[in-house]
Amino acid sequence: MSKIEKSVKIVAWIELAFTVLQISTGIYALVVVSQTITDSKRGTPMKPGDPKLMVNYMAIVAIKLVYLAILFFISEILLACFLLRAVYHKRLNDLRIWIIVAMVYASLYMTDFVSTLHVMSLFENISVTLGIFIKIPLLVLVYKYYNQLSVHGENLVEE
Numbered sequence: 001m002s003k004i005e006k007s008v009k010i011v012a013w014i015e016l017a018f019t020v021l022q023i024s025t026g027i028y029a030l031v032v033v034s035q036t037i038t039d040s041k042r043g044t045p046m047k048p049g050d051p052k053l054m055v056n057y058m059a060i061v062a063i064k065l066v067y068l069a070i071l072f073f074i075s076e077i078l079l080a081c082f083l084l085r086a087v088y089h090k091r092l093n094d095l096r097i098w099i100i101v102a103m104v105y106a107s108l109y110m111t112d113f114v115s116t117l118h119v120m121s122l123f124e125n126i127s128v129t130l131g132i133f134i135k136i137p138l139l140v141l142v143y144k145y146y147n148q149l150s151v152h153g154e155n156l157v158e159e
Contacts, residue, residue, distance in 0.1 A: 004145045008087055011138045016080040018134055023073045030066045033059050076105065083142065095146045102139050109135055 079101060086094035109131045 002145075002148065004141060004148055005087065008138070008141045008145050009084070011134065011141060012080055012083050012087065015134050015138055016077065016084070018130060019073050019076045019080060023070055023077070026066050026070045026073065030063060030070075033062045033066065079105070087142075087145070090149060092146065092149055095142060095149070099139070099143055099146060102135070102142070106135050106139055 079098065082094065083098045083102075085091075086098055113132050
């Protein structure tokens, strides 16, 4: 097993663990925001213009965004599993597909990273910062590993 292959496997497992952690954090945020809505519903009915009503609307929007984030993280887990399978079986086609899809994910993370720099400090949104420092090196490692496999002529025959 080459040094690059070991590195790819290690970083891919780290990314998978980090993504599972992000999903659990998203579920926790979902529970907290849902609790905000149920707490504000107790008591008197709210009228338009009531600040509590605006909190409810913002909480509903936050819940929808958290659901979207959880779906995004689930797709990242599937992508990480796809990468691990491709690395263990040394499939060039699967690695090529992963590189293309991972470039889209990396561009989304870079866009989020740049927008985070404009709005808040990096420590307030640590998920984006760690995502950048895991996904970009993983993308580079997989690209190098793909080039190494294609130079050695491994898996040139379609399965």
